[in-house]
Amino acid sequence: MSSAPTLREIVRPATFLPAPRLSERFASELTLVVETFQHTGSFKFRAAYNVARSVPHPRILAASSGNFGQALAYACRLLGKGCTVVMPANSAGVKIAAVERHGATVDRIDTRTTTRAARVAELARQDPEAYVASAYDDPLVIQGNATLGAEIAAAARPFDAVIVPVGGGGLSSGIVTGLRAAGSFAELWCAEPKLSNDASRSFASGSLQRNERESESLADGARTLSLGDHNWEILRATLIGVVEVDEPQIAEGVRLLFAEANLKAEPTGALPIGALLARPGPFRGRRVACVVSGGNVDPALYARLLEPGFAG
Amino acid sequence: MSSAPTLREIVRPATFLPAPRLSERFASELTLVVETFQHTGSFKFRAAYNVARSVPHPRILAASSGNFGQALAYACRLLGKGCTVVMPANSAGVKIAAVERHGATVDRIDTRTTTRAARVAELARQDPEAYVASAYDDPLVIQGNATLGAEIAAAARPFDAVIVPVGGGGLSSGIVTGLRAAGSFAELWCAEPKLSNDASRSFASGSLQRNERESESLADGARTLSLGDHNWEILRATLIGVVEVDEPQIAEGVRLLFAEANLKAEPTGALPIGALLARPGPFRGRRVACVVSGGNVDPALYARLLEPGFAG
Numbered sequence: 001m002s003s004a005p006t007l008r009e010i011v012r013p014a015t016f017l018p019a020p021r022l023s024e025r026f027a028s029e030l031t032l033v034v035e036t037f038q039h040t041g042s043f044k045f046r047a048a049y050n051v052a053r054s055v056p057h058p059r060i061l062a063a064s065s066g067n068f069g070q071a072l073a074y075a076c077r078l079l080g081k082g083c084t085v086v087m088p089a090n091s092a093g094v095k096i097a098a099v100e101r102h103g104a105t106v107d108r109i110d111t112r113t114t115t116r117a118a119r120v121a122e123l124a125r126q127d128p129e130a131y132v133a134s135a136y137d138d139p140l141v142i143q144g145n146a147t148l149g150a151e152i153a154a155a156a157r158p159f160d161a162v163i164v165p166v167g168g169g170g171l172s173s174g175i176v177t178g179l180r181a182a183g184s185f186a187e188l189w190c191a192e193p194k195l196s197n198d199a200s201r202s203f204a205s206g207s208l209q210r211n212e213r214e215s216e217s218l219a220d221g222a223r224t225l226s227l228g229d230h231n232w233e234i235l236r237a238t239l240i241g242v243v244e245v246d247e248p249q250i251a252e253g254v255r256l257l258f259a260e261a262n263l264k265a266e267p268t269g270a271l272p273i274g275a276l277l278a279r280p281g282p283f284r285g286r287r288v289a290c291v292v293s294g295g296n297v298d299p300a301l302y303a304r305l306l307e308p309g310f311a312g
Numbered sequence: 313m314s315s316a317p318t319l320r321e322i323v324r325p326a327t328f329l330p331a332p333r334l335s336e337r338f339a340s341e342l343t344l345v346v347e348t349f350q351h352t353g354s355f356k357f358r359a360a361y362n363v364a365r366s367v368p369h370p371r372i373l374a375a376s377s378g379n380f381g382q383a384l385a386y387a388c389r390l391l392g393k394g395c396t397v398v399m400p401a402n403s404a405g406v407k408i409a410a411v412e413r414h415g416a417t418v419d420r421i422d423t424r425t426t427t428r429a430a431r432v433a434e435l436a437r438q439d440p441e442a443y444v445a446s447a448y449d450d451p452l453v454i455q456g457n458a459t460l461g462a463e464i465a466a467a468a469r470p471f472d473a474v475i476v477p478v479g480g481g482g483l484s485s486g487i488v489t490g491l492r493a494a495g496s497f498a499e500l501w502c503a504e505p506k507l508s509n510d511a512s513r514s515f516a517s518g519s520l521q522r523n524e525r526e527s528e529s530l531a532d533g534a535r536t537l538s539l540g541d542h543n544w545e546i547l548r549a550t551l552i553g554v555v556e557v558d559e560p561q562i563a564e565g566v567r568l569l570f571a572e573a574n575l576k577a578e579p580t581g582a583l584p585i586g587a588l589l590a591r592p593g594p595f596r597g598r599r600v601a602c603v604v605s606g607g608n609v610d611p612a613l614y615a616r617l618l619e620p621g622f623a624g
Binding site for chain 2: 012015017018036037041255258259261262263264295296299300302303304306307
């Protein structure tokens with residue numbers, strides 16, 4: 001392992017884009033912190049590579065139908081490790097191809113007869129040498145994503161606040177860990193789909209809340225049932241607020257990034273702009289980093305998102 | 313003037329994006345040199361600011377229905393100069409708004425009864441203190457765009473070749489000037505719409521050729537009738553080749569940048585990828601910079617461009 005490049009050597013630094021037109025619109029000084037050009041197109045590579053490089057296991061196992069699976073497959077290829085990703089058999093072909101492109105095995109399941117977690121557990125029993133990776137609830141994930149917090153903390157002029165999309169909490173807990181380790185006390189805000197508002201309810205109640213079922217939000221990276229335990233432990237002590245973003249605001253966020261910043265973002269990545277639409281007040285007159293977490297979106301969906309008024 | 317920021321102080325450096333998936337596809341080592349995040353969304357700001365800052369005139373006058381007008385309006389606002397942009401009255405509303413947003417005057421003409429050049433000449437007679445700016449045929453334009461050549465020359469590993477969209481030749485002549493001044497001998501290749509192939513014919517014949525009329529190419533930034541005189545003087549001595557790109561290849565270039573690099577590009581900006589589709593041979597196995605010159609494209613057109621097979 002020690003001969004493989006470290007995460008800091010291999011990660012692509014986030015692209016920091018000042019956004020004067022969005023700043024004018026929201027009366028804030030906004031910088032987009034863009035992970036759409038990261039390896040495999042989303043921030044997930046930071047965590048996936050850190051996990052795969054840090055554990056001694058020769059094979060990694062995970063359930064993911066999205067960016068984490070793709071990132072893990074690529075990280076394992078770089079590290080010469082085996083990788084199996086459990087995906088619903090009815091996943092979009094492009095998503096399966098994105099994992100297989102990097103040489104990983106896709107284990108297709110029928111979600112009517114088994115759950116992803118059950119299948120992962122079954123595979124883990126069959127292969128005790130495999131490490132079961134979580135996309136968010138793992139200190140190694142948080143440590144990997146903390147590198148983005150360090151980058152934000154290193155900006156020439158300090159930020160007052162950072163707005164981060166939230167699903168399982170891997171990115172937000174990682175960013176705040178990296179910020180604080182680097183001496184930044186920028187406020188941490190999360191942006192969450194209103195359709196799956198468990199983080200918002202957890203923050204309001206002070207205890208971890210779960211959604212009963214996966215939502216159909218456009219922001220498919222934030223449909224998780226709840227924050228992870230490791231993530232919640234960090235977020236409960238550091239979060240300033242969670243902004244609930246409705247579906248029209250998510251779609252409008254995608255359109256604003258397209259029209260006002262020339263940026264292709266996936267709906268999950270547009271959540272922070274949606275949060276500014278939903279609740280601009282706390283950010284007015286302040287210097288704010290909006291984390292655009294990823295850019296992987298199906299072209300047909302993206303074309304529809306560009307239609308004024310489309311909201312899923 | 314001397315108190316205004318210099319171009320080098322105010323310009324945003326181009327975003328350099330390694331493109332592993334496109335590299336694999338074309339068997340080249342490709343880096344995207346991206347100007348879509350430049351001020352006003354295209355490389356035109358480099359030239360516009362350099363012109364507006366360098367001339368002593370209090371007002372600038374130009375004809376442009378595209379990126380140059382928008383860039384010039386913004387540059388003049390930054391410099392406290394007046395700006396008038398002559399545009400066809402039937403220009404898209406978003407294009408007129410993009411110029412007016414920066415406080416410039418839009419002079420609307422009926423192109424059935426007058427030409428843009430005639431109207432500019434008329435306005436220039438009325439206002440002798442105004443500088444008439446060309447979008448390409450001016451040493452100050454070339455000098456402004458040379459800053460991008462300097463950035464390309466400063467890359468950690470030198471490039472073997474640079475592929476640049478060509479219309480009037482302001483960008484390509486500027487880049488090669490900047491490259492050579494910085495000691496780089498990277499080959500200069502131009503990518504041009506086949507529908508308006510005057511640069512290709514000029515290169516082949518060794519003398520400046522003109523199109524009879526403006527083409528309807530998707531690459532609306534490259535519909536110019538011919539290279540400028542200043543640009544041709546530089547290009548005739550430095551160009552290695554011009555690749556003609558047909559309309560389906562331009563559209564496919566937009567789609568490839570979307571799907572394989574998460575990049576929103578306007579059709580003109582996708583010409584270098586179209587050139588690789590049209591003629592990959594000269595670039596195989598080599599380290600190539602593809603200049604994505606701008607990202608400003610109407611959302612409805614962009615949505616159509618994402619449809620497989622759409623070609624204008």
